[in-house]
Amino acid sequence: MTSIRLPLAAAGLALAAASFVTGCGKDETGTTAATTTTAAIAAPPVVSDAWCRTSPMVADAGACYLVISNSSSEAARLVGASVPPSIAGKAELHETVQVGGMEGSGTTTGAGMGSSSPGGTMAGNMPDTTMSGGMMQMREVDAIEVPAGGTVELKPGGYHVMLLELAEPLTEGTMVPLTLRFEGFDPVVVEAEVRSG
Numbered sequence: 001m002t003s004i005r006l007p008l009a010a011a012g013l014a015l016a017a018a019s020f021v022t023g024c025g026k027d028e029t030g031t032t033a034a035t036t037t038t039a040a041i042a043a044p045p046v047v048s049d050a051w052c053r054t055s056p057m058v059a060d061a062g063a064c065y066l067v068i069s070n071s072s073s074e075a076a077r078l079v080g081a082s083v084p085p086s087i088a089g090k091a092e093l094h095e096t097v098q099v100g101g102m103e104g105s106g107t108t109t110g111a112g113m114g115s116s117s118p119g120g121t122m123a124g125n126m127p128d129t130t131m132s133g134g135m136m137q138m139r140e141v142d143a144i145e146v147p148a149g150g151t152v153e154l155k156p157g158g159y160h161v162m163l164l165e166l167a168e169p170l171t172e173g174t175m176v177p178l179t180l181r182f183e184g185f186d187p188v189v190v191e192a193e194v195r196s197g
């Protein structure tokens with residue numbers, strides 16, 4: 001009598017499969033509407049063109065640059081970065097600003113950096129002072145915002161990931177595993193190539 005059970009079982013499976021597919025389709029329709037409002041959470045920012053360079057003036061500091069693209073419908077925020085301790089003691093989000101009309105040699109910079117940077121190694125010795133023109137000054141920022149559907153470029157003279165307390169000078173051609181933390185997303189890890197500039 002097993003010959004009867006088999007078709008029955010098969011029919012049962014077919015029914016189950018059919019209802020499963022139907023249910024699945026309904027669910028998809030249902031979540032599509034919901035997903036629209038939460039699309040920003042589902043689409044993490046994309047990081048590209050990451051590279052780092054050693055500061056020509058500070059032996060134990062470096063800077064990394066990269067491009068962040070945000071295809072979602074909500075602004076994204078880069079809130080932190082890190083590298084393995086074998087590369088550097090810490091990584092900070094910095095911005096470089098040009099200070100016009102300042103003739104001093106970094107006295108105000110020292111005050112600005114003092115809280116986050118032990119010693120005065122950064123003051124007056126910023127990697128980005130190679131920019132021509134006025135005084136360049138760096139300061140730590142809490143976050144770097146990437147507008148919805150927009151792109152932000154971390155580049156010399158602007159935003160950068162500052163590597164402090166380098167274990168050893170960055171070697172051109174090597175790769176730095178850079179971990180980027182975006183608010184509301186899993187950390188993004190990119191390989192940043194060390195270049196001369």
Ligand SMILES: [Cu+2]
Nearest residue numbers: 094138160162
């Ligand atoms: Cu910096």
